Amino acid sequence: MDDALTLTQVTKRFGRTQVIDGIDLNVAPGELCVFVGPSGCGKSTLLRMIAGLEDVTAGQIAIGGRRVNELPPAQREIAMVFQSYALYPHLSVRDNMGLALRQASTPKAEVLTATDRAADMLSLTALLDRRPADLSGGQRQRVAIGRAIVRRPKLFLFDEPLSNLDAALRVATRIEIARLHRDLGATMIYVTHDQVEAMTLAHKIVVLRAGRVEQVGRPMDLYNDPDNRFVAGFIGSPAMNFLDAGALGLRSATLGVRPEHLAISADGGTVAGRVSHLERLGGETLSYVQTEVHGLLTVRQFGEHDHPVDGPVWVTPDLARAFHFDAEGRRLRT
Numbered sequence: 001m002d003d004a005l006t007l008t009q010v011t012k013r014f015g016r017t018q019v020i021d022g023i024d025l026n027v028a029p030g031e032l033c034v035f036v037g038p039s040g041c042g043k044s045t046l047l048r049m050i051a052g053l054e055d056v057t058a059g060q061i062a063i064g065g066r067r068v069n070e071l072p073p074a075q076r077e078i079a080m081v082f083q084s085y086a087l088y089p090h091l092s093v094r095d096n097m098g099l100a101l102r103q104a105s106t107p108k109a110e111v112l113t114a115t116d117r118a119a120d121m122l123s124l125t126a127l128l129d130r131r132p133a134d135l136s137g138g139q140r141q142r143v144a145i146g147r148a149i150v151r152r153p154k155l156f157l158f159d160e161p162l163s164n165l166d167a168a169l170r171v172a173t174r175i176e177i178a179r180l181h182r183d184l185g186a187t188m189i190y191v192t193h194d195q196v197e198a199m200t201l202a203h204k205i206v207v208l209r210a211g212r213v214e215q216v217g218r219p220m221d222l223y224n225d226p227d228n229r230f231v232a233g234f235i236g237s238p239a240m241n242f243l244d245a246g247a248l249g250l251r252s253a254t255l256g257v258r259p260e261h262l263a264i265s266a267d268g269g270t271v272a273g274r275v276s277h278l279e280r281l282g283g284e285t286l287s288y289v290q291t292e293v294h295g296l297l298t299v300r301q302f303g304e305h306d307h308p309v310d311g312p313v314w315v316t317p318d319l320a321r322a323f324h325f326d327a328e329g330r331r332l333r334t
């Protein structure tokens, strides 16, 4: 197949600052790959290098088996969807979507067919004659996605496309992008700092930190089998608890326990603490327990629960489901 993406020792320096540090990655044709990581880890820079908007300092980027390092963006057969929709305000939805094809002197009938088809996929048909100013944020982002679809690129690049939308619309548009990916079967790279977005959309997640890859894997593999403390803490919400393993008489440095794998009781247990705060979310209850040795721990229980705030409680980790890390944060698998 010819729409795979391969990065080989890709490196980026701005002056003396190393921002991307020798990244190797294979994205298979048709795969939806999400780059996720904290602010400043280099996600956008890496995406912009793939798009051709930033030079590559060292290493190689190949799309469809062809080295593209020296190719300008227009010749890479990619389409990029940004956080800011970047639509032309004076053009209708139809003309915004068809612009790239018209600029490439595509026959008029072909442009119409392609725009109509994309509009249909994105439920934009009724809006084709409107201007961007007369659309909601979610509709504008769909137009931006439509504009990418009509070009039939080898590679779709999404740079935090949902961050300007409100929470409900984010979920709806996320589902739409997943469906679109199934319909198109295209290779997609998607950048986000939101691990929930990464978990729900990706076939493959690349967790980045400070310009390096921390782990690559399927969402549930990262969740169930993290390689290190950073990935363990980044993937999953609420985040994993990290307890001082030495203080618990264990041989590792840190014990990682997901909030659902901590039991809470008023009658006794492993770690003593006080309930500092309670969050009832409807289907589940989160209790925040302040402890002396392990700091603030999060306990997740299904259903509605009541623990008096400031009351003494005991917290007990399910050791069979806990993770061990060494002092450098590397996972210890035994």
Ligand SMILES: Nc1ncnc2c1ncn2[C@@H]1O[C@H](COP(=O)(O)OP(=O)(O)OP(=O)(O)O)[C@@H](O)[C@H]1O
Binding pocket: 014, 017, 019, 037, 038, 039, 040, 041, 042, 043, 044, 045, 046, 193
């Ligand atoms: N033109 C530039 N010159 C110097 N440093 C830059 C430049 N562009 C980005 N950087 C630095 O490179 C690092 C990575 O930036 P990048 O925007 O790729 O991060 P990011 O992971 O996308 O973050 P965010 O989620 O905040 O957008 C940051 O430390 C940033 O300050």
